[in-house]
Amino acid sequence: MTTPSSNLEKRIQLLEDRAKITQLRAYYCHVLDDRNWEELASLFTEDGEFQGLAHAVGRAEIFRFFSETVANMAEGFWHFCTNSTMHIEGDQATGRISMQYLSLKDGKSYVSAGHYDDTFQRVDGEWKFKKRKITFYYYSTLDKGFVGQPTYINVDGTPISESVE
């Protein structure tokens, strides 16, 4: 039976879910820029996927990609995420968020931006990333400006072979 108060409770729950997912996305940037790889990996589901410069599948591979490859890719990087949308359905959610991604590699400054298309899953009462897929708008040195695309790599950092068979 739906009582007035059980109906209100559902609406509050949805607002709380929204707040938690908002905070998950923000916290992700903080731990990523802080190079806290264990914490970063823990924000994904056990079978979670990250598809950005590389495509890592599963929490263990995500941890490996970030702690071994991303860690050595640049002296510094900073993620600024804005324009957050989300659509929540029970224990699942999807949404897009824009990103500015600035970095410093071998003393050279890089500008990049794009967006994450996210899928979320509630696991044991906690929202996690089921998948983050980045679409890059541009990726270049600061002096070249808002042009170019990143070089896509394997999880171990080697460039993806051009020939696909």
Next chain:
Amino acid sequence: MTTPSSNLEKRIQLLEDRAKITQLRAYYCHVLDDRNWEELASLFTEDGEFQGLAHAVGRAEIFRFFSETVANMAEGFWHFCTNSTMHIEGDQATGRISMQYLSLKDGKSYVSAGHYDDTFQRVDGEWKFKKRKITFYYYSTLDKGFVGQPTYINVDGTPISESVE
């Protein structure tokens, strides 16, 4: 009569309105940068106004300005909106949000920023923009930096005549 639960319901409603307006502003950036002009125009009220580089009045003129003029203004543009405030009163709301606006025109990179002063209206249960008015802080090529102002134009893209009588 105000019952405890009808009072709670009003507070929940206000939080939901806040979430919807937040998402409207974010979604606006996604469809604008994706050049989805029909969807963009649909985010305004029938009599809505956009006052940025040009001043377009009414949904039809907003559609015309974006699909015919903005579409040809640059190969790429990206809006990053932050610092969102809003004040909701029933079916109306106002608020400010900051914007970074990066673009690429004829291979040249441009930096710009400013803020939107927004008025919102709830129409048939959905929040729409009644008016978006941009104040630009700067607008210049990337190499010149955070200086200058944009050239204001008519809806058809022609420069606004200097002489006003």
Next chain:
Amino acid sequence: MTTPSSNLEKRIQLLEDRAKITQLRAYYCHVLDDRNWEELASLFTEDGEFQGLAHAVGRAEIFRFFSETVANMAEGFWHFCTNSTMHIEGDQATGRISMQYLSLKDGKSYVSAGHYDDTFQRVDGEWKFKKRKITFYYYSTLDKGFVGQPTYINVDGTPISESVE
């Protein structure tokens, strides 16, 4: 006694607190960039602290630092804050938020970014900053890119002496 509706009320209150703190952080950027120093100082508690380029303690000193020193530091500055997290406990809260800080000084463009570690306090029903502490990631002219650190100063604008005894 906890009734179902008093429990819901607490959850709504927490969501409202979250919305108010989010808006406080956004509004801070608007009044700072607008150089509305009185309003800016009023966002801190009477004993509030600002620790950025200088360390100002108390609302009066914060007002003095911003209105006398920051006001003359640059012709223009713009703050874009994203990635907001917060943890609320009754009348206190803590959290981090990222910042891009762009400015123009003597015609030269500067890029900077960092994050605020915030402490909030509810005073007479209104959320205020108890402390904002900035960690800078970089601070440099635009042409040099995402490198360097700012020069830390005293509240009156004089550089902090190197020798500490």
